[in-house]
Amino acid sequence: MAAKLYATCTALLLLILAMLGFGGGGGFGAGRNRADFAYVNQSGINTLDPAAMTWMQDFRVALNIWEGLTQYDPKVGEAVPAAATMPEASSDGLVYTFTIREDARWSNGDPVLAGDFVRGWRRAIEPGTAGDYAFLLTEHIEGASAYFEWRLSAVEAELADHAQAMDARFAKVGIRAVDDRRLELRLTAPCSYLADLLALPVFLPIHESIERLRVSCSDADRSGKIMLTEQGLVAYDPQWTKPDYREKGYQGLVTNGAYRIEDWQFKRRLRMVVNPYHRDVGRIECDTVDMVVYRNLNAAIMAYEAGDLDFLPDTAVSYTHELVRLGRVGERTDFVNPPVFGTYYYIFNCSAATYNDRVNPFTDARVRKAFALAIDRKLLVEQVLGRGDPPTHCLIPKGSIPGYTSPEGLNYAPDEARRLLADAGYPGGVGLPVIDLLYNTGFDHGKVCDVLGNMWARELGVVVSLRGKEVKTFAEDRKNGNFMIARAGWYGDYADPTTFLDVFAGDSGNNGGGYTSDAYDALLGRARVTADVRARFRILAEAEAMLVREDLPLIPLHQYTQLLAISPRVRGIVANDRLRFSFSQVHRPSASKDSQ
């Protein structure tokens, strides 16, 4: 009997193990396949097209496999020269000439040329290939905006004539390859944070082999091929970012960074190997890097504990606060929790008169202000979140931009909140409709929303209704203004206040609340043409004060922190407020292949 029981148990155990093995195959870093360095990502890569990408995890991969003119160095904390040497600038600060390093190489050995940058940047402002970040070029580079507008008009134009005119028109844009190695950049206005800008993926070079995959259409009249789609757009076979795509002589994705992609298993794993032609190849210790996808971060943390992963750039689980505490008391020195360049806030729908047949009271700034004044951030951040996120009353993280001082925002003042609400015609919350709070499910968002709702109900006497949605429908609802109050957050991209303030500009695509203020837009416009950095920062601080003291299209809650888990087996991952990580800097003190 006992023997039979034992046999059954063993068989069951084996079955479970076999199932686990099948379920996790390939996705896990353990075993003979383990990379020198493995980190985790909750979702897969969305796109590897530098012109189109907007997600942090895509940035992270792109900036390790490509190399821009400059590169954000986590160790230094700012952008440093990368594929080019320090540029020569004209005296008026408008024209920059970069010289590409002689030893800059693509992963197939080709030299990196100035033309490759022109190709990349041109893609970034071509209506067919441009993405959300195109505004960085159209705003800062001379003629880029005009070119973009002209190309948009292509739909009505004769395609063949239009295609011929394209190069001539592009010549007026302030991007020019002087010769193979020299690149000239003409700006619309002096830009003190140019180096930081150029380190973003939208400014990466693109290898010429992509042209093989350009989509063309034929012109019946002239029996010629036009390298445009029938809508007059520039388009490429979307498979061009795949490392093993062989079509029309394309040899797979070629990149110029420290790594190249070797294998990309959709939503499972992305393997990077060192680029043998890169100038730093001798100094790079991790030859292979894996980005492993774990949907469930709780499982990722367990895999990290088991030694299957070396680095978790994201550890948003319900017990994150406990991990933070362990890191803080020194029990787990591998958990670090740096404040990052981002702010967590809630936005109001400032424009829609009604929402779901209910009057939207938040078109009145007094009501918005009352709701903002009724929030006790300290309680929220310290007791509920407990991750050490600094509470904030303004939009731009304090002290994150050298030379810029954020204005003081509105503190917790429930009495004043009630007074303002009464002034607006809703004494004690009477007359207000049920207030809808929209958030995306997952992590602590629901908790925060619940706490805010409770505070508003208690302090202002309003009735709230929480609406948690899956992130994609949530984003859609928020973008379309289908909400009353919604959760939001913003991470800055470059060291300038406008990276945050532009979100609330009248014409911004990210301004979901529909806040428009001529005075605010005028301030941003004035800052754009002000060359003196200090005067410019003063104007921008005035604009920020308008947001967080007067108009309140948002309620800032706290600056983000991000808990990173960095295995003691590796060194060189430096916690930084931009969450950019250079895998080429990683080294392994016990490099004697201990994992084998």
Added chain:
Amino acid sequence: MTNARKHRAWSRFRRNRSAVVGCAFLVIALVVAVLVTPFTLSWSNVQNLRDGVRMSPTLHNVTPESSFDDALEGSVAQKLPTSIARLLRASAGVMGYDDLGRSVLFRVMFGWLVSLAIGCGAAMISVVLGVGWGVVAAMSGGRVDAMMMRVVDMLYGLPYILFVILLKVVMEDPLTQFFGGRATLADIVILFIAIGSVSWLTMARMVRGQVLSQMGQPFVEAARATGAAPLRIALRHIVPNLVGPIVVYATLIIPQAILQESFLSFLGIGVQPPTPSLGRLASDGVEAINSFVGFWWLIVFPSGVLVLTLLAMNFVGDGLRDALDPKSEAAQLI
């Protein structure tokens, strides 16, 4: 059913110990939960952020009495004896406190009722729809019967979760508007419509089979011979004879619906926070299972209550089936 048969069925049910225990548990729990609902309705959402966050089970209540009193303002609970309020307040901490310093006991009590309401609502819908559909199909016979049963087959083929999600998406906004923006009510109604509308299929098949076998019985033929209309035959002669199987099946649908509600809430498409339900409580607590900290009370109590409830209902269902089964009647007569 004659009185004597009722009596015999009841005595059989009484002899089934697990069924009686289950029944007692459910009745007592229901009485207690309903009795305290005026309090738990508002108290399940009283947060204590200052010193209650994730506090482990304790015999002392840490939430200030004033917060509880404020939450009751204008509620019927103020008219109830203060001794209940005092007893409840004192025991607020026995199941610990959650992430926002809310009493897990109150949340479990109210959540249990929400889950049960959804379960019973769904069972009711499924009884009405299933019995109606089955009886009509069986009595019409021929083409109508075939068509109606093919509809059932088709609905069987639909992936059920997808169907529920679809229903929810379509009905959510109109219903929320109907309830004046109170999404919670809309959620609960949608859930029991959604679950009810997918769980009547088996009921319809079973009822149709039973009706068909009854149709050949002499008493139906006698009724028909006296010129009774089909509706009268159905309501007076056939359905009363099906009460046994229907009751049994309905008691088994309730736990199934509760489980489905838990599953849907677990996926995040059930009731919206802060309204608790057993599934949502368990889903909120599930990350308590990790290798760093154990907030075990966040997962153990809601899931424990869920398990107990489901067990009790299944026992009662089993007991009823045995008690009402004509075959066991026959066995006893022999």
